Amino acid sequence: MTPPSFDCTGVIPASLLPLHADFSIDIESYRKHLNDMADVRGISAITVNGHASEVSSCTFDEQRLLLETACDQVGDRVPIVSGIYADSTAEAVRLARMAENAGASALLVFPPNVFALGSRPEMVLAHFTSIAEATSLPLIIFQFPVKEPLSYGHDVIGRLIDSVPTIRAMKDGSSDPVRSEMAVREYQSDTFSVLTTHSAWLLQSLVVGCKGILSGAGSTIANLQVELFEAVRGHDLEVAQAVAARIYSTTQAFYCNPGVDMHNRMKEAQVLLGRLPSSVVRPPLQMLPAAEVERIAELMRVAQVL
Incomplete structure (x- = not known):
């Protein structure tokens, strides 16, 4: 396909x-979850194999x-972005080839965890x-908070965009409004987009000009994110402010300390909404x-x- x-x-x-109680994947509920998101008018794609889906605890x-199931369930309705989460370049290449063969439309490339000790630009490049x-698919950079070693310098991002033509976007988690605006003003173009993940x-x-939202919170409030995105794009400040006020409360619910529990909280919200039957997470994560x-x-x- x-x-x-x-x-x-x-x-x-x-x-x-x-997940089931024994930590095995609940495919039936996963298919329903994919349908719930795909049914939201206005979304442009769905991401799988990311932090929100506990990728660190999933085998190849x-x-x-998970990717093949997503492509089978909703791939005819929305593009599927697959995360590339690997500690080695060789494994990242293996995942990229698998993702293209399975039907992904783009790849979200996480920094290897070894970069937590620091990295040189040539390593990133x-x-x-x-x-x-290894793949013809468009790539999306995953930018971490600038205070963390896993983040890329502003100049490194520029080098990546210039050197790798298939890099088409960045999930901006810089947690720095100045750096975020720099990325939009200096790097965003017809062929490169900055996607905000700054729920706070x-x-x-979005007002600064980000061309989209890529966020785990979309698993649960994609409708609000679409409303906000469309209101800003339509220059309707009154509606945008009203939607942002609602999102503010969900941000307080999901993104408090410790940060490692953010997606656990979204699972609990899904259970409260009657969308998922269980909020089980894989250890070392623990239920709330x-x-x-x-x-x-x-x-x-x-x-x-x-």
Whole structure:
């Protein structure tokens, strides 16, 4: 199957990973979850095999299963972006080839965890070049917060864009409004898009000019993200502010400390909404205490989602 073309813009929710009590993948619930997202009017793609779907605990075969299932279930309706999460370039290349064969339309390339010790620009460039040589699919850079070693310098991002033509976008998680605006003003073009994932200041980042949203929160509030994106694009500030006020409460529900629990909280929200039967997560992640689940429920009610 030839994957649908995708320009790497728009609202792109990232899928969660439904699990049974024994930590095996609940494929039936996963298919329903994919349908729930694909049914949201206005989304442009769905991301699988990312942080939101607990990719760090998934084997190569499980990642292939999740991608193939997504392509089978909703791939005829929306493009599928597959995460490339690997600690070595060789494994990243292997995943990229698998993803293209399975029907992905684009690849979201995570930095190898070894870069947490620091990296040189030539390492980053070589990593992306090797992936690009292995696949014809468009690539999306995953930019981490600038205070973390896994992030790329502003000049490094420029070198990547200039050197690897199939890099078409960046998921901007820089957590720095100045750097985010620099990326939009200096690098965004007809062939390269900045996609915000800054739920804490989603409205502001869209007003600056980001061409889309790529976020795990889209698993649960993609409709609100679409409303906000369209309101900003339509220059309707009043509507944008009203939607942003609702999103603010969901941000408080999902993105408080510790950050490692953000997608656990989204799973709990899915259970509260009746969309998933279970909020089981794979260790070392642990399910949330009852008091936090109740806090999530209250904030979802404030957001008029629950």
